[in-house]
Amino acid sequence: MAVSFDYVVKETAANLWRNRVMALAAVLTVAVSLSLVGTALLLRQVVNRQIGQWSNNVSLQIFMNANATPQQLSEVKVLISQEPQITKCTYLNHQASYLQAKQVLSGEQTAFQALTPAITPTLFRCQLQNANDAPAVASIFAGAPGVYGGQAQYPQKSIRTMQRITNILQVVLLVIAIVLLISSLVLILNAIRMAIFARRREVSVMKLVGATNWFIRIPFILEGLVQGLIGAIVAAGVVLLSNIGVNYLVRHYLSSSTIPVSQLIVTEVVVVLIGVVVGVLGSIIAVRRFLDV
Amino acid sequence: MIRIDNVTKSYIAGIDALSGLSLEIDRGEFVFLVGASGSGKTTFLKLLLREETPDAGSIWVAGRDIGRLAPARIPYLRRNLGCVFQDFRLLPNKTVAENVAFALEVIGQSRAVIQTQVTQVLDLVGLGQKMDRRPHELSGGEQQRVAIARAFVNRPLVLLADEPTGNLDPATSSGIMKLLERINKTGTTVLMATHDVGIVDEMRRRVIQLEHGHLVRDQARGIYGDASETQSRSVSSITVGTVPLDEDAELDLMPHRPVRARRGHR
Numbered sequence: 159m160a161v162s163f164d165y166v167v168k169e170t171a172a173n174l175w176r177n178r179v180m181a182l183a184a185v186l187t188v189a190v191s192l193s194l195v196g197t198a199l200l201l202r203q204v205v206n207r208q209i210g211q212w213s214n215n216v217s218l219q220i221f222m223n224a225n226a227t228p229q230q231l232s233e234v235k236v237l238i239s240q241e242p243q244i245t246k247c248t249y250l251n252h253q254a255s256y257l258q259a260k261q262v263l264s265g266e267q268t269a270f271q272a273l274t275p276a277i278t279p280t281l282f283r284c285q286l287q288n289a290n291d292a293p294a295v296a297s298i299f300a301g302a303p304g305v306y307g308g309q310a311q312y313p314q315k316s317i318r319t320m321q322r323i324t325n326i327l328q329v330v331l332l333v334i335a336i337v338l339l340i341s342s343l344v345l346i347l348n349a350i351r352m353a354i355f356a357r358r359r360e361v362s363v364m365k366l367v368g369a370t371n372w373f374i375r376i377p378f379i380l381e382g383l384v385q386g387l388i389g390a391i392v393a394a395g396v397v398l399l400s401n402i403g404v405n406y407l408v409r410h411y412l413s414s415s416t417i418p419v420s421q422l423i424v425t426e427v428v429v430v431l432i433g434v435v436v437g438v439l440g441s442i443i444a445v446r447r448f449l450d451v
Numbered sequence: 452m453i454r455i456d457n458v459t460k461s462y463i464a465g466i467d468a469l470s471g472l473s474l475e476i477d478r479g480e481f482v483f484l485v486g487a488s489g490s491g492k493t494t495f496l497k498l499l500l501r502e503e504t505p506d507a508g509s510i511w512v513a514g515r516d517i518g519r520l521a522p523a524r525i526p527y528l529r530r531n532l533g534c535v536f537q538d539f540r541l542l543p544n545k546t547v548a549e550n551v552a553f554a555l556e557v558i559g560q561s562r563a564v565i566q567t568q569v570t571q572v573l574d575l576v577g578l579g580q581k582m583d584r585r586p587h588e589l590s591g592g593e594q595q596r597v598a599i600a601r602a603f604v605n606r607p608l609v610l611l612a613d614e615p616t617g618n619l620d621p622a623t624s625s626g627i628m629k630l631l632e633r634i635n636k637t638g639t640t641v642l643m644a645t646h647d648v649g650i651v652d653e654m655r656r657r658v659i660q661l662e663h664g665h666l667v668r669d670q671a672r673g674i675y676g677d678a679s680e681t682q683s684r685s686v687s688s689i690t691v692g693t694v695p696l697d698e699d700a701e702l703d704l705m706p707h708r709p710v711r712a713r714r715g716h717r
C-alpha cells in the first residue's frame with residue numbers, strides 16, 4: 159500500500175487544526191489522567207522503599223525497664239542468643255537510648271523535657287531473618303522479667319497498618335485514574351468521530367476513486383495517536399515536576415533514598431505508552447464505528 | 452467489457468429495484484440508460500461499482516465476476532471505473548487542480564505523475580486556465596467538467612455518469628456531451644443514465660431502457676422515447692452465455708497499477 163508520508167502528515171495536521179477545540183479537550187484529559195497515574199506510580203515507589211527500609215532496619219525492639227537489674231538484662235540476653243531467628247542485636251544503654259529518644263521526640267519539647275538518661279528505658283534492637291516472624295519471636299519475651307511493658311515491640315504492626323492505608327490510597331488513585339483514562343478515551347473517540355463527520359465528503363470521494371480502506375483510515379488513527387501522545391508528553395512533564403516534589407519530601411521527612419533516575423525513566427515510558435494506547439484505541443473504535451468504508 | 456447475467460436486486464423484500472436483468476456492453480461503446488424515475492438506473496450503476504451487491508445473478512466487468520470480489524479488492528475495481536454525478540461532488544475547499552489531484556493522491560500516485568496527469572486532463576476538459584479556482588467560482592458546466600476530469604484522470608476503462616447534465620441548461624449540456632464523446636473516442640466505454648430527451652435523440656447511440664427494474668428496450672441507435680420502428684435489438688435475442696467475452700482489456704486489481712507516464716515511485 160503506497161500511503162505517501164507527505165499526504166498522511168498533511169491530512170493529520172489539517173484535521174487536528176480543523177478540530178482543535180475537541181482535540182484540545184481530549185489532549186487535556188489525557189494529560190490530567192496520565193499525570194495522576196504517573197504521580198501515583200512515583201508515590202508507590204516511595205512508600206515501598208520507605209517501608210522496605212523500616213522493616214530491614216529494625217524488626218524487633220525489646221525495651222528494658224529503666225531500673226532493670228543486670229541479672230534481668232543477662233537473662234534477656236540469653237533468650238536473644240537462643241533464638242535462631244535473631245540475626246543481630248545491638249544494646250542501647252541509657253545514654254544511647256536517651257539520644258535516640260531525643261531524636262524521635264525532637265518535635266515534642268514538653269515530652270522530651272521530662273526525660274533524663276537515668277529514667278530512659280534501655281533497649282535491645284534486633285534484626286530478624288524474616289521481619290514477618292516478628293510476632294512469633296516477640297512472644298518469647300512476653301512476661302520475661304525486666305522487659306518494659308512485659309512484651310517486645312515490633313514495628314511490623316504499624317508498618318502493616320501503613321501498608322494497608324497506602325494500598326487503599328493506591329486503589330483510590332488507580333480508580334480515579336482509570337475513570338479519567340476512560341473519559342479521555344471517550345473524548346478522543348468523539349474528537350475522531352467529529353473529524354470523520356467533518357470529512358465525510360472527502361471520504362466519499364476517496365471511496366469513489368478507489369482509495370483503499372487503510373488509506374482512508376490511517377490519517378484518523380494517526381490523529382488519535384497524536385492526541386494521546388501530546389497529552390502523554392504533557393503528563394510526562396508533570397510527572398517530572400512531581401518527582402522533584404516527591405524527592406524533596408523524601409529528603410526532608412523520610413529516611414529512604416530518593417527515587418533513582420532509572421525508575422523515573424521507566425515511569426515516564428509507562429506514562430507515554432499508556433497515552434499512545436489510549437489514543438490509538440479511541441481512534442480505532444471511532445473509525446470502526448463511524449467510518450463506513 | 453460489461454456483462455450482466457440475470458441480475459436481481461431488491462432493497463426491500465418483495466420489491467425488485469432490478470429484476471432478471473441481462474445485457475452486455477462492449478468495449479468502447481457509448482450507452483444511454485433511460486427510464487422513468489425509480490426504474491433502477493442508479494441501482495444498476497451502483498451494482499457496477501460494487502456499492503451494492505446483487506441478490507441473484509452475476510456481473511462481469513472486463514472478465515471479472517465482481518459479485519465475488521473480496522472486499523479488499525473493491526478499491527482496485529473502482530480505479531478502473533470513473534464516476535460522474537448530477538451534483539458534481541467536488542470538494543469545496545480545494546481548487547480545481549487539487550480536486551483532480553486528490554483522486555490520484557489517495558490511490559498513492561507520485562507527485563510527478565499527479566502533476567503531469569492533472570495538467571493534461573484539465574487541458575482536455577478545457578479548464579487549463581482555471582486550475583486555481585475553487586468550485587464556487589465556477590459555473591455548473593465548469594464544475595461538471597472538473598468532475599469529469601477527476602473521473603477520467605486515472606484513465607478508467609469505463610466512465611459511469613448518473614444524470615451528468617441534470618443540473619445544466621441545454622447549451623452547457625451539449626458541451627458536456629461533446630466532452631463525453633471525446634472521452635469515448637479514446638476507447639473508454641461510457642455508460643450514462645439520463646432523462647435528457649434532447650441529448651439522447653440527437654446523439655443516436657445505443658439506448659437501454661428500464662421499467663420497474665426490467666429491461667424493456669435495447670436499441671442500437673435509439674432515441675429517448677419508445678420508437679418501435681427503429682432497428683431494435685430484440686431483448687429476447689440477447690444470448691446469455693457463460694463465457695465472458697471481451698477479455699482484451701483486463702481489469703487490473705493489483706495494488707500497484709502501472710499507470711501510463713509513471714516515472715519514479717515512492
Ligand SMILES: Nc1ncnc2c1ncn2[C@@H]1O[C@H](COP(=O)(O)OP(=O)(O)OP(=O)(O)O)[C@@H](O)[C@H]1O
Pocket residue numbers: 462463468486487488489490491492493494495
Ligand atoms: N437505498 C435504498 N433503499 C431502499 N430502496 C431503494 C434504495 N435505493 C433505491 N431504492 C429503490 O429502488 C428503486 C430504484 O431506484 P433507483 O435509484 O435505481 O432509480 P433511478 O432509475 O435511478 O431513478 P431516478 O431517475 O429518479 O434517479 C426505487 O423504487 C427506489 O425507491
Ligand SMILES: [Mg+2]
Pocket residue numbers: 492493494613
Ligand atoms: Mg437515479
